[in-house]
Amino acid sequence: MTPQAAQAILDQHFAPWIRALQPEINQIGAEGATLSIPITADITRMGDIVSGQTLAALADTAMVFACIGHLDEMAPVSTVTLDTQFLRPATGDSIRALAEVTRAGRSMIFTRCTLIAEPSGKAVALATATFAR
Secondary structure, three states: OOHHHHHHHHHHHOOHHHHOOOOEEEEEEOOEEEEEEEOOHHHEEOOOEEOHHHHHHHHHHHHHHHHHHHHOOOOOOEEEEEEEEEOOOOOOOEEEEEEEEEEEOOOEEEEEEEEEEEOOOEEEEEEEEEEEO
8 A cells, every 4th residue: 555545545534633633644554654743733732732632643543554554455443442651742843653563363453653753753652552353
């Protein structure tokens, strides 16, 4: 699957409030997916820090695309668990999400994601999720 094909899936099938984050799929494949969003006034709170809700939504979306890349098709998956640890305030120009599948079975897929603030390159959050196929 190409990033362009994955972007079309995002644009056609994801909720408007996820699309409002302006996610861009930079990379997708069997090993995982990389997405990025710009940091805008719409997603920040006091101190120009990206809200935790935004970070959790980005991580979940990136891990869904890691599943799609692993399966090499648009297959519906449902979030069963989502655990997010916030490491430091997320500030800068953009947030990059690096998501990967850690284990995939017939009915469950396990994933993890690191969220990185740019241009600092510092990890701002870690997330894990389990998806039902």
